Amino acid sequence: MKRFLAAVAVCLAATVPARADEFVTVLTGGTSGVYYPLGVALTTVYGKAIPGAKVTVQTTKASVENLNLLQAGRGEIAFTLGDSLGDAWKGNEEAGFKQKLDKLRTIGAIYPNYIQVVASRESGITSLADLKGKRVSVGAPKSGTELNARAVFGAAGLTYADFAKVEYLPFAESVDLMKNRQLDATLISAGLGVAAVKDLSNAIAISIVAIPPDVVEKVGDAAYVAEAIPAGTYQGQSEAVPTAAVRNFLVTHSGVSDDTAYAMTKGLFENLDQMIAAHAAARAITLDAGAAASPVPLHPGAERFFKEKGIL
Numbered sequence: 001m002k003r004f005l006a007a008v009a010v011c012l013a014a015t016v017p018a019r020a021d022e023f024v025t026v027l028t029g030g031t032s033g034v035y036y037p038l039g040v041a042l043t044t045v046y047g048k049a050i051p052g053a054k055v056t057v058q059t060t061k062a063s064v065e066n067l068n069l070l071q072a073g074r075g076e077i078a079f080t081l082g083d084s085l086g087d088a089w090k091g092n093e094e095a096g097f098k099q100k101l102d103k104l105r106t107i108g109a110i111y112p113n114y115i116q117v118v119a120s121r122e123s124g125i126t127s128l129a130d131l132k133g134k135r136v137s138v139g140a141p142k143s144g145t146e147l148n149a150r151a152v153f154g155a156a157g158l159t160y161a162d163f164a165k166v167e168y169l170p171f172a173e174s175v176d177l178m179k180n181r182q183l184d185a186t187l188i189s190a191g192l193g194v195a196a197v198k199d200l201s202n203a204i205a206i207s208i209v210a211i212p213p214d215v216v217e218k219v220g221d222a223a224y225v226a227e228a229i230p231a232g233t234y235q236g237q238s239e240a241v242p243t244a245a246v247r248n249f250l251v252t253h254s255g256v257s258d259d260t261a262y263a264m265t266k267g268l269f270e271n272l273d274q275m276i277a278a279h280a281a282a283r284a285i286t287l288d289a290g291a292a293a294s295p296v297p298l299h300p301g302a303e304r305f306f307k308e309k310g311i312l
Contacts, residue, residue: 021052021053021054022050022052022053022054022260023053023054023056023076024046024050024053024054024055024056024076024077024260024264025055025056025057025058025074025075025076025077026039026042026043026046026055026056026057026058026075026076026077026078027039027058027060027065027066027069027070027075027077027078027079028040028057028058028059028060028062028066028078028079029059029060029061029062029063029066029079030059030061030062030140030170030171030172031059031172032170032171032172032175032194032195032196032199033062033170033171033190033194033195033196034113034190034191034194034279034281035062035079036057036059037278037279038079038275038278038279038281038282039057039079040057040278041274041275041277041278041279041282042055042057042077042267042268042275043055043056043057044274045267045268045271045274045275046263046264046267048267049263049264049266049267049271050260050263050264050267053260058075060078061140061143061170062079062080062081062140062143062144062145063079063080063081063084063085063143063144063145063147064084064088064095064096064097064142064143064144064147065143066078066079066080066251067080067084067085067088067097067101067104067251068088068096068097068101070101070103070104070251070252070253071088071101071102071103071104071253073103073253073255076252076253076256076260076264077107077250077251077252077256077264078250078251078252079110079248079249079250079251080144080248080249080251081113081144081147081148081189081223081246081247081248081249082109082223082246082247082248082249082294082295083144083147083148083151083221083223083224083246084096084144084147085104085106085249085251085294085295085296086221086223086295086296087147088100088101088104088296089101089102089104089295089296095142095147096142096147103253103254103255104251104252104253104254104296105251105252105253105254105256105261105296105297105298105299105300105302106249106250106251106252106294106296106297106298106299106302107249107250107251107252107261107264107265107268107298107299107302108249108250108265108268108269108291108292108294108302108306109247109248109249109290109291109292109293109294110247110248110249110250110268110282110284110285110291111191111247111248111281111282111283111284111285112191112225112227112245112246112247112248112284113144113148113189113190113191113245113246113247113248114189114190114191114192114227114229114243114244114245115148115152115187115188115189115211115243115244115245115246116187116188116189116190116194116197116208116229116243117131117152117185117186117187117208117209117211117243118178118185118186118187118188118197118200118206118207118208118209119131119134119184119185119206119207119209120178120181120183120184120185120204120205120206120207121204121205121206121207121236122181122204122205123184123185125184125185125207125209126207126209127209127210128152128153128156128158128209128210128211128215129156129158130209131153131158131162131163131184131185131209132158132162132163133162133163133164134163134164134184134185135163135164135165135167135182135183135184135185136163136165136166136167136183136184136185136186136187137166137167137168137169137173137174137177137178137183137185137186137187138150138153138160138166138167138168138186138187139168139169139170139171139174139187139188139189140168140169140170141168143170144189145171145187145188145189145190146168148187148189148244148246149187149189151219151221151224152187152211152215152216152219152244153187154219155215155216155218155219155220156211156215156218165183167183169186171186171188171190171194171196172196174186174188174196175196175197175199175200178200178204179200179203179204185209189246190281191248191279191280191281191282191284192229192230192233192280192281193233193234193279193280193281194281197234198234198235201234201235201236201237202235205236206234206235206236206237208229208234208237208241208243209241210241210242210243211242211243211244212242213226213242215244216244219244223246223247223295224244224245224246225244225245225246226242226243226244226245227242227243227244227245228240228241228242228243229241229243247290249294249296250264250268251296252264252299252302254299256299256301257301258299258300258301258304259301260301261299261300261301261302262301262302262304262305263301264301264302265299265301265302265305265306266305268285269285269287269291269305269309272285287309287311288311289311291306291311292306292311292312
């Protein structure tokens, strides 16, 4: 019996892996945004960069939901807007965070989101003031996009009460309603060339509404900077349009091991060609001092990578 039990123990030792498979869930956004295709590209990168990991991508309502999921340990890495990240670290309940999300850790700053106010040309909307009395979608409730909408419209002296109708919808649904002439305008916070706006501009004539630099300044948040949407970004857009931009981040949580966070950071910045192939917005991701700057502490694994590269 002793010899039999010893033999069984040897067999078990040979068949049971040294450690359980690691799960890496990449939290993104809706499929018509930029987070999703970049998240899919990351799953390919991480599948090779993190040995033994089972990497999956998950669609979500983006920034706010992603950060709350990370705090709860229901995901290992997520895309988020910088202003949402700052609000999560402070525990801003109005922004959708009931308490300070103290487990969040930064992997790196990536490309900027451009706040794109898109109107159907037949609506006659050519300025933010023209949105009064119109039907407007402001993004999914308490999403990063909707937080951007509140900030920008507020800085322009507008409230949701000024609109004839307010819809809280993700990008694809907003675009569908605009195609069907059930909405006049939508605010979309995403990388340049986002699929939803491209799709809309190919279906109907649109106008990209300017967000002037003085409105950006009135937002009163350092996360918002004045930028421009280059001419020709969308069908029928012949001139550059002033707007606001907010930097995006990749974020993880403190429960993720240093080695995994290191592999995540290294995998991202050493495979930018794959990210760019997934979406042109990734062209703005650069390995410089700005990549390590964040309102939330770096994960020690990410810090190790940036130190190796001379960034810190």
